[in-house]
Amino acid sequence: MNYPLPKSQWSVEAGDLEAYGRDWTRRFPPKASVVLFPESTTDVQAVVQWAQQNKQALVPSGGRTGLAGGAVASKGEAVVSFDRMNKILEWNPIDRWVRLQAGVVTQELQEAAVSHGLYFPVDFASRGSSQIGGNVATNAGGIHVIRYGMMRDWVLGLEVVTGTGEILKLQDNLVKNNFGLDLKHLFIGSEGCLGLITEVSLKLTHAPQDRHCILVALDDLRSAFSILESLRRTTTLHAFEFLDQACLEQVCAQHGLEKPFAEVARFLVVIDVDEKDLNRMIDLAEVWEAKKWIVSAAVAQNEKQIEEFWQYRELISESLASLKPYKNDVSVQVARVPEFLEAVDQVLTSQYPGVRSLYFGHLADGNVHINCVRGSSQSEQAFATQSSQLALDITEILNRFGGSPSAEHGIGLLKQDLMNASLQADRMKWMRGIKSIFDPQGLLNPGKSFSAL
């Protein structure tokens, strides 16, 4: 095969094909035909033009930390890695933005921003390997969405090579530009199906104040909304995360932690506010106790205790890993979370008696991670089959609640079944119409997200 880049910029070594052919889902056997390492936008353009001539499917590849298989190459695709397009190109301190190549790693950007007296607030566990281009292509979220929004809210400009091989520059980096459609929003969350993102301009802000943390235990999630409302009116809220009793048990058992409260309660909520709001939060907590909205509350006494409180939330995924859970990343309207979880519980109890469920997530975003774990008497194979059916059943419930089968993770390969089961399926024809404009040959990430035919 003739590749469109010099020998130093491609690899067909088995180790590379394996490593670059998969993402964090680990569910799809990798089978890439080549890994390409463009070093510039014109390299990327040459790759797309080569793909056009050879009808060669391309898979764009960032840090491959996705959880939906969007970066998997399992059908002989050529992987386009952005590892070598990792330069920060331009800082603009007055306008507060940075322009960079798509392959810059999230944490590198965060640290560079600090060294410029600025702050990039989108943050998640995969910060050490996820790349900015991938974050944009998946509209990544994280733990600060309540305060700072998703990637979409921080993208000021993009440069993209479309499936037609054209370079589309959307990098005016203007606060205001109503000169026609804002095309960049098409590429944010497109999972690589419309174009290859080569450069990104990101808005920056100033670092927030130090934060303070309170932990509350409660039995009825509906009370959590009263708490949320009181906080929103009078404090600057940074995080409002929840976990259920089962998650707490698992975290404490796996990491030898003590439980935060002697009293047993169904849910724990971890709340961060600005440090200046600390006294206000303490006053509020007394009201919450008086109104019996909460069972217990504890305000962190120092920096160390803030970290300890956050461990209950941050160690969940790691603590569950040995149980090999099936993860459903779903969202409903915030106010409907309690009712929705009751409906899921009801289906689980009646139709999946062996399966255990553990809930945690971003309560103020309506984003729940439903982790299902197989019963002790069940084989892995039987559980896998059951999990796929369960995901469809959850989608059915989501349809009743007007929810989404993918809050954060995207559709990728993993949720192709759910795409047809979801009421949101009626939008896919419009997305495919748009695909026909930007990638008429269907070269970019075929079979992923909305680009399945």
Place this chain on the structure above:
Amino acid sequence: MNYPLPKSQWSVEAGDLEAYGRDWTRRFPPKASVVLFPESTTDVQAVVQWAQQNKQALVPSGGRTGLAGGAVASKGEAVVSFDRMNKILEWNPIDRWVRLQAGVVTQELQEAAVSHGLYFPVDFASRGSSQIGGNVATNAGGIHVIRYGMMRDWVLGLEVVTGTGEILKLQDNLVKNNFGLDLKHLFIGSEGCLGLITEVSLKLTHAPQDRHCILVALDDLRSAFSILESLRRTTTLHAFEFLDQACLEQVCAQHGLEKPFAEVARFLVVIDVDEKDLNRMIDLAEVWEAKKWIVSAAVAQNEKQIEEFWQYRELISESLASLKPYKNDVSVQVARVPEFLEAVDQVLTSQYPGVRSLYFGHLADGNVHINCVRGSSQSEQAFATQSSQLALDITEILNRFGGSPSAEHGIGLLKQDLMNASLQADRMKWMRGIKSIFDPQGLLNPGKSFSAL
């Protein structure tokens, strides 16, 4: 002609054809063939299906407060007025959103939000007649963009009737939904060229603290950025608006106001911060004076004085009206505003010796309103011709600076010439491709924005 709605829902009276055929531009003679008043989404769908059968061009019509001719019907189009789709449909206080029909007037929503203990922060002078659907279709901005963003940032969901006559429901109203493309962004700022917006769901927030105001006079706009930077680091900034000496003279002359300072300076900047930041702002102002960034400063002493300070900014448009200025609503990157205005001045002085220019705008957004006024020896007709050429010359400068010929107002009819002159023209083919998906017959607002052929 058979219209698709009952007799009580259409009008061909001359007064209606005149009133509904034009917007605030007053530049294009109205010539509508009929005004239709749908009362429901299915009425709107019937209108589009009728238009398809009769190849009848449609012009969507909100409050018609636009400044680019986007809502003008000057070629026998049927006007689709949303005046009777003016109901607020649903409040969700926990999720903090409201769902409403497209014809609700901005100010009605603002007041209703307050009565629900909530706050809708997008605000502009046309609040008393502009409609939410039109605000979305034009991605309206206003005086609080620095704090709250544009309409785009507050749209949570939309319902749209596409040019194909289909009802597209994008109203999950979820904080997070990564299940494919976020199609609503296509309709925001589309100037009615892709679909007719029938319902809107808007995010709401809680009312901000009271604000406090400082007025500063300075000679070099570059110093304003140092001021901006110091405020952003330590205060919550709500407004950072500027006007030049010529605007100030005009406002004071027209309204019999005293000038704020004895000293003469080239620019006046009106700054709003949270009330809690007042002392901080006073300290900062001393620093600004010591560093000679400003000529004078005055902190408002009470509510009445805040209003007085804001008059200098808010009365500009009204004060200029009698001069019949040609308004250019442009944006560049924030840091480049001073250099850009110098380049505009240079062209004006060398090529348009009779013409006077007055500058004001949203400095922290890079959004400048360049108002050009004819010299005393010039006829109105000669000035009109010259203004069109001047707009092209300004576009040429914008191309050098990477700016936009439309920051807030859209393209509409008014900026068709500029569309071809702008470097941004190369994006129009993608927009037209998208148009071919949503409105293949070209029925919606033909000849406006990007939909010219």
